[in-house]
Amino acid sequence: MEIVQHILVYITLLISVGYLAYKFVLPKRLFSVGKKSSKACGQDDCGCH
Amino acid sequence: MSKQINVALIGNPNTGKTSVFNQLTGLNQKVGNYPGITVEKKEGICKLPRGVRAHIIDLPGTYSLNTTSLDESVAVELLLNKNDKDHPDVALVISDVENLKRNLLLFTQIKDLKIPAILVINMADRMARKGISIDIPLLEEKLNARIALVSTRKGLGIEQLKELIADYKSLSKTPNVDTTVIDPEYFDKLKKTFPKEDIYKLWLVITQDVNFMPIEKKLIKDASSFSTKTKSELKRLQQKETILRYQFINGILKETYKVDRNAAKGFRATLDKILTHKVFGYLIFFIILLTIFQAIYGWSEYPMDMIDGFFASATEWVKDTLPPGVFTNLIAEGVLAGIGGIVIFIPQIAFLFLFISLLEETGYMSRVVFLMDRIMRPFGLSGKSVVPLISGTACAIPAVMATRTIENWKERLITILVTPFTTCSARLPVYLIIIALVIPEGNFLGLSFKALTLMLLYILGFVAAIVSAMALNKILKIKSRSFFVIELPNYKLPLLKNVGYTVLEKTKSFVFGAGKIILAISIILWFLGSNxxxxxxxxxxxxxxxxxxxxxxxxxxxxxxxxxxxxxxxxxxxxxxxxxxxxxxxxxxxxxxxxxxxxxxxxxYKLEHSYMGYMGKAIEPVVEPLGYDWKIGIAVLTSFAAREVFVGTLATIYSVGNDEEETIKNRMAAEVNPVTKEPLFNLASGISLLLFYAFAMQCMSTLAIVKRETNSWKWPTFQLVFMSLFAYIIALIAYQILK
Structure with a gap:
């Protein structure tokens, strides 16, 4: 049981550190791969070209 | 499956746009940000007749499509970009019945973009009182558009509006004004160069004028290549366009809009005279402020005590119920303490926003901004900086967010940078415990030395903010146009529904925004202190x-x-x-x-030899000249996550089973400096600590918000380094003089 508790602590710690890194350190573009920006202009009838 | 359409709510500020949004969406709404920028995006779902679902977007308030602020440019970009997933199938142009002429300027511009538009004339309940009559069928005919006369206050006309939206396919797309007549030669050239493009859309893209924020303006940059006119020539053409539109509007309103001046009452003018008076205006504002702070502290006390009690019981329950072990300890001492540390501030934040929202809803806040502008301007701030500085006394996070209303980027940046100097509620527990320890008993003019010290610390915060603003105004070489235009809206009774939504939104934004960061840091601190x-x-x-x-x-x-x-x-x-x-x-x-x-x-003993203990010992040489030992060093270090962590850390370090201040106080009072053999918390070290906390930037969440609001790490880093160094030097001088 104690080992399970230790594992859970380390998982929680990793999530916390990971969350802070995601929030403040890692560049946002790492997480936007494959996502199309809502502002992207894919066609030529939008008035921007 | 029902069809979903995009509906954009657009209109001048103070026309009741948010009220229409609330009426249409109810609780089916969410608040976020536009991608990449910090302009608030409100969207919701509304069920319309005939099985149509409307995705409603509340666009930032704008006076026209000739933008002057970041908020306004967001609205224009959405209207211009057909490929944006939120591009509206129909635009609801919300206008105020008393300022129809000004509101129609925006309406005609949107109509000329060939977006199906409905004119929503709000505040219809004021028509009789103000002696206003409108010939709606004739106005509809002249504008070639459908009109909904609504009163969000009384809930009138909303069903008719829903019918009109559902029937959006029948709305006319015919433009109102032919803009090309302002310079036929220039527009002819444009037409020939871009025969497939809509000419008015091109014109808007060329003339966008957002000069203070590096926003995503690819659309505009691309279009600027075919601009053959200078900036000032374009400005002159814009003015011509506006005159042309007003000529059109005046012609229409002459026939359709009548005001019986005898029926209108002059209550507003009298009230304005008093509330913006050079002496009484400030006096009334000061009294309102005192009342608000008294209420915030007084009223928040009970719910805060209840929350505190709840988390204490929850911690006990977790310890008693879950199997003993490190994870149970983490939940009880790390997670619950972390969540408790966030939730306990909800009452103060909710009350603050309740009052701010009430002041805004009644129209008084605009008078305050107008009143304060002349005082703030010499310091490089704007009248609009007053609201963030006031909000900062509760919490710097919503205060920094409140700077969004400041159009001038330099003024906004300075306000963001100096707001954390104002004494926030998180500093209060630190101040209270240190003052109780080191300030002697006694009175001055009927006020105790302790109360006076607390008041001085609040004043010190404001003075630091103002002086820093003045210095930053001289140092920062940011070119931006400085102008101050504010509309003084009509006074009205606040709509409780709107106030409720504002309080709910702002509180949610604090809990789920900053809260996650505080929780993550609490967990890491717990780990460092427990291993x-x-x-x-x-x-x-x-x-x-x-x-x-x-x-x-x-x-x-x-x-x-x-x-x-x-x-x-x-x-x-x-x-x-x-x-x-x-x-x-x-x-x-x-x-x-x-x-x-x-x-x-x-x-x-464990804490002393934990990772955190070693970190404390490592920083001891740095904090020793300020009169602190390693334990205070740890508390100072951990409170860089959030100031209120200071008391909690000391409670743990001083081995107190509960964190009642009196108990910690006794233990702190008994601490002896091993070198001098004097009490560790004396006047010198106490004042040094108070000054350190008054000036240091010890709030990760504020730094995160500053990063978000400025879109850069440069400013929060500057804030952290400058404020912390300044705090260190002041605390060092104070200790060395007083010891």
């Missing part, structure tokens, strides 16, 4: 047990046991128990207290 690599840490139990068996408890633990036992004995005697029962109970209590004292000593 260590040395033998001292791993064998803390046996070391302390051996020490207690050989030398007895520490002086503090002995006093703790003795005091609690005496209190317990007195309570038993008062309850009229038999002496033999009292004796038995006391013996049981004594062993309980001894157990607690032993646990506290072990916890203290």
């Amino acid at each position: 260590g690599f040395s033998d001292d840490f791993n064998n803390a139990e046996s070391i302390i047990e051996k020490r207690v068996s050989q030398e007895g408890y520490s002086t503090y633990s002995e006093t703790y046991i003795k005091n609690n036992l005496e209190q317990y004995r007195a309570s038993l005697v008062d309850s009229g128990m038999y002496p033999n029962v009292i004796q038995d109970s006391i013996q049981t209590m004594e062993s309980t207290l001894e157990g607690r004292a032993l646990n506290q000593e072990i916890a203290s």
Whole structure:
């Protein structure tokens, strides 16, 4: 049981550190791969070209 | 499956746009940001007749499509970009019945973009009182558009509006004004160069004028290549366009819009005269401020106590219910403490936003902004900086968010940078405990020295903010146009629904935005304080047990046991128990207290040899010149996550089972500086600590918000380094002089 508790602590710690890194350190573009920006202009009838 | 359409709500500020949004969406709404920028995006879902679902977007308020602020440019970009997933199928142009002429300028521009538009004339309930009559059918005919006359206050006309939206396919797309007549030659050239493009859309893209924020303006940059006119020529053409539109609007309103001046009442003018008066205006504002702060502190006390109690019980429950172990400890001491540290500020934040929202809803806040502008301007701030500076006394996070209303980027940036100097509620527990320890008893003009010190610290915060603003105004070389235009809206009774939504939104934004960061940091701090690599840490139990068996408890633990036992004995005697029962109970209590004292000593020893303890020892040489020991060093270090962590950390370090201030206070008062053999918390070290906390940037969440609001790490880093260095130097000088 104690080992399970230790594992859970380390998982929680990793999530916390990971969350802070995601929030403040890692560049946002790492997480936007494959996502199309809502502002992207894919066609030529939008008035921007 | 029902069809979903995009509906954009657009209109001048103060036209009741948000009220229409709330009426249409109810609670089916969410608040976020536009991608990449910090302009608030409100969207919701509304069910319309004939199975149509409307995705409603509340666009930032704008006076026209000739943008001057970041907020306005967001609205225009959405209207221009057909490929944006939120591009509207229909635009609702919300206008105020009393300012129809000005509101129609925007309406005609949107109509000329060939977006199906409905003119929503709000505040219809004021028509009779203001002597206004409108010939709606004639106005519809002249504008070639459908009109909904609504009163969000009374809930009138909303169903008719829903019908009109559902029937959006029948709306006319015919433009109102032919803009090309302002310079036929230029527009002819444009038409020839881009024969497939809509000419008015091109014109808008060319003339966008957002000069203070690096926003995503690819659309505009691409279009600027075919601009053959200088900036000033374009400005002149824009003015011509506006005149042309007003000529059109005046012609229409002459026939359709009548105001009986005799029926209108002059209450607003009288009230404005008083509320913006050079003397009474400030006096009234000061009295309102005092009332608000009194109410915030007074009213928040009860819910805060309840929240505190709830989390204390929850911690107990977790410890009693879950199997003992490190994860249970993490939940009880790390997670619950972290969540508690966020939730406890909800009442203060909710009350603050309740009052700010009430002041905004009634129209008074615009008068305050107008009133304060002349005072703030010499310091490089704007009248609109007053709201963030006031909000900062509760919490810097919503205060920094409140700077979004400041159009001028330099003024906005300066306000963001200086707002954390104002005394936020998180500093209060730190101030209270240090003042109680080091400021002597006594009175001055009927006010206690302690109360005076607290007041001085609040004043010091404001002075630091104003002086820094003045310095930043001179240092920062940011070119931006400085102008101050504010509309003084009509006074009205606040709509409770709107106030409720605002309070809910802002509170949610705090809890789920900053809260996640605070929680993550609390978990990491707990881990650092509960783990260590040395033998001292791993064998803390046996070391302390051996020490207690050989030398007895520490002086503090002995006093703790003795005091609690005496209190317990007195309570038993008062309850009229038999002496033999009292004796038995006391013996049981004594062993309980001894157990607690032993646990506290072990916890203290472990903390000293934990990762966090080593970090404290490592920074001791840095904090020693300020009069602090390693324990205070740790508390200062951990409170860089959030200031309020200071009291909690000291409570743990000083081995106190609960965090009642009085108990921590006694323990802190008993601390002795090993070098000087004097009390550790004396006037010199106390003042040094107070000054450090007054100036240091100790709030990760504020830094995160500043990063978000400025879209860069440069400014939060500058803030952290400058404020912390400044705090260190001031605290050092204070200690070295007073010691």
